[in-house]
Amino acid sequence: xxxxxxxxxxxxxxxxxxxxxxxxxxxxxxxxxxxxxxxxxxxxxxxxxxxxxxxxxxxxxxxxxxxxxxxxxxxxxxxxxxxxxxxxxxxxxxxxxxxxxxxxxxxxxxxxxxxxxxxxxxxxxxxxxxxxxxxxxxxxxxxxxxxxxxxxxxxxxxxxxxxxxxxxxxxxxxxxxxxxxxxxxxxxxxxxxxxxxxxxxxxxxxxxxxxxxxxxxxxxxxxxxxxxxxxxxxxxxxxxxxxxxxxxxxxxxxxxxxxxxxxxxxxxxxxxxxxxxxxxxxxxxxxxxxxxxxxxxxxxxxxxxxxxxxxxxxxxxxxxxxxxxxxxxxxxxxxxxxxxxxxxxxxxxxxxxxxxxxxxxxx
Numbered sequence: 001x002x003x004x005x006x007x008x009x010x011x012x013x014x015x016x017x018x019x020x021x022x023x024x025x026x027x028x029x030x031x032x033x034x035x036x037x038x039x040x041x042x043x044x045x046x047x048x049x050x051x052x053x054x055x056x057x058x059x060x061x062x063x064x065x066x067x068x069x070x071x072x073x074x075x076x077x078x079x080x081x082x083x084x085x086x087x088x089x090x091x092x093x094x095x096x097x098x099x100x101x102x103x104x105x106x107x108x109x110x111x112x113x114x115x116x117x118x119x120x121x122x123x124x125x126x127x128x129x130x131x132x133x134x135x136x137x138x139x140x141x142x143x144x145x146x147x148x149x150x151x152x153x154x155x156x157x158x159x160x161x162x163x164x165x166x167x168x169x170x171x172x173x174x175x176x177x178x179x180x181x182x183x184x185x186x187x188x189x190x191x192x193x194x195x196x197x198x199x200x201x202x203x204x205x206x207x208x209x210x211x212x213x214x215x216x217x218x219x220x221x222x223x224x225x226x227x228x229x230x231x232x233x234x235x236x237x238x239x240x241x242x243x244x245x246x247x248x249x250x251x252x253x254x255x256x257x258x259x260x261x262x263x264x265x266x267x268x269x270x271x272x273x274x275x276x277x278x279x280x281x282x283x284x285x286x287x288x289x290x291x292x293x294x295x296x297x298x299x300x301x302x303x304x305x306x307x308x309x310x311x312x313x314x315x316x317x318x319x320x321x322x323x324x325x326x327x328x329x330x331x332x333x334x335x336x337x338x339x340x341x342x343x344x345x346x347x348x349x350x351x352x353x354x355x356x357x358x359x360x361x362x363x
């Protein structure tokens with residue numbers, strides 16, 4: 001059993017993937033080829049955002065977004081302590097200060113009710129993470145941001161395709177960012193990412209920043225980065241888009257079946273009312289995690305922990321979060337565990353995983 005079955009997906013989409021890749025090999029435009037513009041148009045239409053800017057990775061998407069809104073050294077950016085390190089990494093790389101707000105115990109997303117008390121005159125932006133594929137409480141976050149004149153950048157690295165009150169993730173705030181890392185719900189076969197906005201000025205800034213700040217050939221009007229997504233990776237995402245909605249339906253079906261089998265006996269990360277997550281991970285919470293992990297591995301069932309150490313407690317980031325009060329994040333870091341999940345998981349495997357979890361947890 002695999003944690004994420006990418007091989008079955010490849011077999012299902014092999015003709016489309018090969019045809020898309022062969023087209024790139026035939027025309028030879030490996031950087032900023034026609035598939036880049038095609039993918040950007042398709043993704044913008046999918047989310048409802050006015051503009052999509054493809055970039056080299058999800059991390060690059062966050063970095064370019066922060067650069068576009070003018071984050072400078074000493075600025076503060078509010079975010080979650082419970083995420084992959086990239087969320088805070090990009091803040092620190094620009095000399096800004098990450099301010100960590102604790103999370104909700106049921107969703108593991110940033111607790112929107114705690115954000116306002118952490119705002120200071122130096123606060124410039126909020127980065128909520130749509131963890132495990134489910135958006136945070138974006139309406140509340142956007143309302144706080146509007147009161148204080150702040151930008152909101154959704155880190156939707158795990159949530160492309162999710163909806164919040166009928167709106168698509170990555171089109172819920174000032175800017176939305178996503179990742180096409182191979183394990184994501186919509187993925188390429190390397191690194192890749194995208195940024196979404198309906199602000200034309202920000203879109204232009206981000207397009208220039210991703211190509212070294214160029215507004216024209218050898219005309220550098222901004223400080224930028226080498227942040228383009230290559231044409232081959234865009235072609236792969238285009239091929240996968242053909243089956244994406246079906247895959248999302250399967251992910252949600254599998255998550256519902258897990259819920260049914262656990263029947264309240266296992267504490268799971270909850271879906272917020274009005275949200276339809278994409279279950280980038282199906283995550284449970286168990287007090288005896290080490291024992292459960294060990295038993296599942298003995299049964300050749302792969303598991304993962306996202307994330308075992310909150311960001312402010314990481315050695316390189318401890319100095320950035322000395323005042324962080326994050327008891328819920330610390331508790332979740334001790335108890336969360338993600339189970340095999342993916343659109344190509346068969347029912348027998350799913351039932352085997354659920355039975356093993358129940359046995360290992362003593363339920």
